[in-house]
Amino acid sequence: MTDFAIRRATADDLPAIVAMLADDPLGARQESPDDPAPYRAAFERLDRDPNQRLVVAVQDGRTVGTLQLTMIPGLSRRGATRSIIEGVRIHADVRGGGLGTQLIEWAIEESRRAGCALVQLTSDATRTDAHRFYERLGFEASHLGFKLPLD
Template sequence: MALKFREAEYKDVEALVNMLFDDPLGTLREDSSKPLNSAYLTAFEAILKDNNNELIIVENNDNIMGMLQLTFIPYLTHTGSWRCLIEGVRVQSDCRGKGLGTQFFEWAIERAKQRGCNMVQLTSNKARVDALRFYQNLGFEASHEGFKLML
């Protein structure tokens, strides 16, 4: 399968929102109404304008198969290093279990290295048992306890 990794464009936003919604947790927190909720476009514009954020899609023959967001963060810790935060990971349900996610993460980790990062980190909802197992199989360690405060 010839995969293509690229930054998302305006024309992709509706398909990406649909992918976010097509998920047990996503149906509880995303808005699938049409026309597209303008908050998604506002967020997309902010991502585009920020040199430390990249919304990446993976596609085959112009069919979007997955997405993730990379955020590059400078830190004073670890001797003033950069790290890459991977969030918003989704793979189309009919594309799972075929090695696509592994290839996507290999690409993302290489991108983090290109940006000078010495660490890649992510969070995942504890209810996503398959995703947690996938990340551990890639070598990620559950080394920290995460906390969120919804505002």
């Protein structure tokens, strides 16, 4: 397994992050890498929010992975805080080298440090390889999710 440095994302990381978000058939339909304005605005909101951790994985000075970890305080589960892992992406050049595992393990440990009782994530129904990956890491498909686009 190759070592990667995981650190908080900066505005300078945005082009690489957006490129990874758009680098598959699903992302290509949802993302607009040629228009950085909405991504900059979203980054500023995330960066100010203490419940958000947008991180990147860097190898040899190059951004090659990312994920967003969100902490959500709640009333259910006896007032438990949960975390949600979103936007996990690994650059095509380094997939299969252990980075995805390192990022998810980082997110789990960060969730523990933050006092979370539960880590959850969603994955598009078409991402069957990702589903197997998450199950190998101990996640269970426990709920049926629903979405309602508002645009």
